[in-house]
Amino acid sequence: MIWKLEYEGKDMQKNHFLMKLIFALITAITSDLLAQQNNLSYSVAWKQTAAEHRALYHQGFNIARLQIELALAGDREGKPLAIISDIDETLLLANDYWGYLIANGEDFFNDDSWDRWVAENNFVPSPGSQEFLNYCQSNNVEVFYVTNRDQGEATFALVERNLISAGFPMVDREHLTVLRETSNKEEVQNTIMEEYNVVAMLGDNLNDFSRVFYLTDIEQRESLVNEKRSDFGNKFVIFPNPTDGHWIRAIFGESEPSATQENRQILRSAATRSAWQP
Numbered sequence: 001m002i003w004k005l006e007y008e009g010k011d012m013q014k015n016h017f018l019m020k021l022i023f024a025l026i027t028a029i030t031s032d033l034l035a036q037q038n039n040l041s042y043s044v045a046w047k048q049t050a051a052e053h054r055a056l057y058h059q060g061f062n063i064a065r066l067q068i069e070l071a072l073a074g075d076r077e078g079k080p081l082a083i084i085s086d087i088d089e090t091l092l093l094a095n096d097y098w099g100y101l102i103a104n105g106e107d108f109f110n111d112d113s114w115d116r117w118v119a120e121n122n123f124v125p126s127p128g129s130q131e132f133l134n135y136c137q138s139n140n141v142e143v144f145y146v147t148n149r150d151q152g153e154a155t156f157a158l159v160e161r162n163l164i165s166a167g168f169p170m171v172d173r174e175h176l177t178v179l180r181e182t183s184n185k186e187e188v189q190n191t192i193m194e195e196y197n198v199v200a201m202l203g204d205n206l207n208d209f210s211r212v213f214y215l216t217d218i219e220q221r222e223s224l225v226n227e228k229r230s231d232f233g234n235k236f237v238i239f240p241n242p243t244d245g246h247w248i249r250a251i252f253g254e255s256e257p258s259a260t261q262e263n264r265q266i267l268r269s270a271a272t273r274s275a276w277q278p
């Protein structure tokens with residue numbers, strides 16, 4: 001009897017060990033596959049860890065500040081000074097959301113989880129944004145926020161809360177415009193420009209500066225940037241965004257492509273557009 005119990009005990013130990021081994025193997029294989037297959041990993045790792053990413057924000061805000069200093073030192077007759085800024089990935093970062101996608105094995109932006117995440121108000125101010133906007137305020141430079149977020153009826157209140165939480169100035173109906181139905185910011189920008197001397201426009205997407213950039217073709221976008229090259233670092237201040245924007249639309253034909261094998265293949269083709277063939 002004692003012998004039988006000992007035997008069964010050893011048997012159970014053996015089974016337990018095997019179960020643990022199988023579980024560890026499955027976990028290793030799954031996480032290995034997820035790590036290998038996630039198209040977003042490099043872009044998000046860069047956003048989450050690269051000091052270069054932070055430096056580019058400081059560089060952008062330094063350039064914008066320089067434009068303001070030049071305007072303040074120049075002829076002050078005429079319209080009051082202002083800046084127009086995009087919000088997402090320009091003034092507020094959503095690294096936490098992109099990290100969530102990767103942690104859940106998702107390799108494309110997901111509008112449903114994005115809407116849920118936005119409501120949790122976990123954005124962080126981009127490096128240098130608070131100092132820059134406070135500099136604007138203390139020099140009587142109006143700050144206009146223009147975004148085309150859409151989380152339904154609650155959008156304005158959600159954006160307003162995000163900006164206030166970040167400690168940004170001038171967050172009110174006059175300075176914040178939410179365009180839920182369109183990504184075309186030009187009408188609002190033109191209205192602001194009628195009353196103000198807009199010394200800098202800030203954004204992570206070419207469309208944040210002018211609607212002329214709203215092109216679907218990769219070559220056309222490139223050649224227009226080349227044509228307007230003197231505006232960058234002058235009137236237009238661009239911030240880095242390797243995960244989303246109209247550059248995605250130029251590749252897939254839509255800004256928020258779904259997570260399909262076909263789209264993964266399209267991404268691969270874009271990434272191998274130029275590829276050494278030794």
Ligand SMILES: [Mg+2]
Pocket residue numbers: 086087088089090203204205
């Ligand atoms: Mg943006």
